[in-house]
Ligand SMILES: CC(C)[C@H](C(=O)O)[C@@H](O)C(=O)O
């Protein structure tokens with residue numbers, strides 16, 4: 049457990065600034081008196097790019113390394129070509145800091161609207177691989193822009209990378225009451241990567257005899273996400289499938305306004321980074337309509353990662369209680385932040 | 395419009411046999427007297443593989459070429475290693491016969507249970523690319539089975555392949571009342587393939603000024619599939635995203651028992667192939683529980699492809715009417731087939 053937290057803050061674009069402010073408010077309120085919090089803000093994102101053409105200069109990447117953790121709001125703006133900030137900033141951080149565990153819990157909180165009829169019980173966590181698969185930026189385009197163009201995308205998967213995320217997922221499953229782990233891939237089509245994932249999944253599973261395992265093709269998994277989400281406990285999957293499934297998971301658990309995530313390097317070699325799953329939502333930026341809960345729940349993941357389990361639980365309980373008592377009247381970004389800060393304080 | 399149909403039938407595995415029998419029953423019942431139907435069954439699938447080690451020998455691939463169309467039940471069995479039949483038979487057919495349009499309509503029929511609360515109106519069609527993307531079988535594995543293994547999967551995309559499917563999707567959108575086309579990709583991460591898709595989508599769009607267009611990342615698309623499926627009219631997307639999205643679409647429109655598909659080569663150079671989206675469901679094979687409706691709706695797509703639009707509509711109307719009058723009592727595979735055959739006859 050850390051007795052001081054030296055936090056890097058990247059508010060980013062759109063609603064990023066607004067939700068991060070509430071995340072920091074709750075973090076300050078929940079921290080024990082004797083834990084010293086220092087924050088340093090980094091000006092990265094669309095505005096910086098427009099101003100200087102830079103996405104993530106080496107000096108800032110280097111400076112970020114020396115923090116205990118990073119809190120990120122949201123990156124992206126329609127004024128920037130698609131991919132520039134994603135590849136040049138967000139994914140660059142995930143890859144440079146070897147965030148191989150992309151942790152995305154999904155829980156249907158009380159009194160929260162789900163698009164699913166019959167309100168199933170939903171409480172699972174997706175352990176998404178964060179440093180391989182089709183996200184490596186490998187590939188290219190030949191005769192670009194001509195009728196003879198060929199464009200490739202290469203998914204790269206290593207036993208090293210797959211085993212560490214699979215092992216992490218078994219550990220998590222083993223520590224949860226239901227002890228169930230589902231591998232999601234598409235090994236009937238992506239046979240090279242898929243068979244490697246499945247073989248490693250089976251091999252590591254021998255070390256966890258108490259964990260019940262299951263395999264689903266990604267297409268079939270989406271069916272169960274809407275028809276039987278209660279069947280899932282821990283899911284482990286590749287970078288792209290994890291991206292797709294966690295947005296769907298957010299949708300069925302009441303929306304992207306509640307979905308938290310951690311980009312974690314469990315070795316501690318580099319700082320881990322915590323961010324809401326949602327994007328920068330430029331359409332509602334500045335209106336006070338953004339729900340900061342996803343960021344606040346990401347702060348809980350951050351505290352858990354730094355050893356403050358009790359404070360993480362305090363935030364999660366506060367969110368549960370807050371949602372349970374919600375009466376449907378509109379609350380601004382700041383009002384939600386204030387309410388949660390008040391609940392966790394003390 | 396053809397005055398004779400020389401149909402290849404591949405019942406395949408599990409429930410394939412049962413549902414195909416009902417598909418043929420309805421096909422026979424709906425065809426005008428003066429259209430001669432000839433069928434030839436091909437013994438392909440798990441049993442054949444166990445017996446002979448063959449998935450799709452050259453002689454049969456050659457013979458299949460000479461049919462007007464192919465009706466396929468389902469391929470796959472847990473006794474066969476994952477990928478063997480998929481790559482060696484199903485995908486081999488799609489690639490050999492250049493089925494570049496994988497057409498998957500999604501409609502929420504009356505009186506059909508959806509997992510979504512509030513029963514949105516759903517009536518869209520996914521035009522999935524069928525011959526490129528991560529499905530080409532490109533890739534490999536190095537140091538297989540060792541801790542130093544590297545496995546790759548290469549998504550190959552060509553302007554040639556993308557333009558023809560995008561154009562087909564515009565044509566379909568243009569002929570529908572809402573005239574709306576959504577491109578789904580992930581061009582903020584898969585920048586090479588994604589930008590090519592987007593550029594071609596925009597370029598071809600200039601020829602269809604009446605079609606309203608939209609772009610969604612695949613992760614965001616899954617959210618809208620459950621929160622606002624009514625926003626979609628025609629969707630065009632790559633092979634893998636189309637695979638994932640159409641299973642999700644089937645789930646929200648009342649299940650995989652109703653989802654039809656056509657693997658179409660619009661040039662007529664090779665026979666097109668029609669199949670339910672569902673798999674071989676070995677767990678219910680032989681129980682009479684399989685719903686043949688997806689296969690019967692695939693027969694409607696087959697008839698439309700061969701120019702018998704009126705007969706296709708007759709089947710679709712029969713399915714609508716049949717579902718509307720359904721009272722919840724169990725009906726066997728054969729009973730559903732009989733009911734639909736009776737409705738379309740005359
Ligand atoms: C913005 C994008 C690069 C990112 C991803 O694809 O990982 C986002 O969708 C996410 O899930 O965090």
Ligand SMILES: CC(C)[C@H](C(=O)O)[C@@H](O)C(=O)O
Nearest residue numbers: 236237267480484485637671
């Ligand atoms: C069986 C499998 C190869 C196939 C696919 O991935 O295309 C199936 O899921 C489908 O959607 O038709």
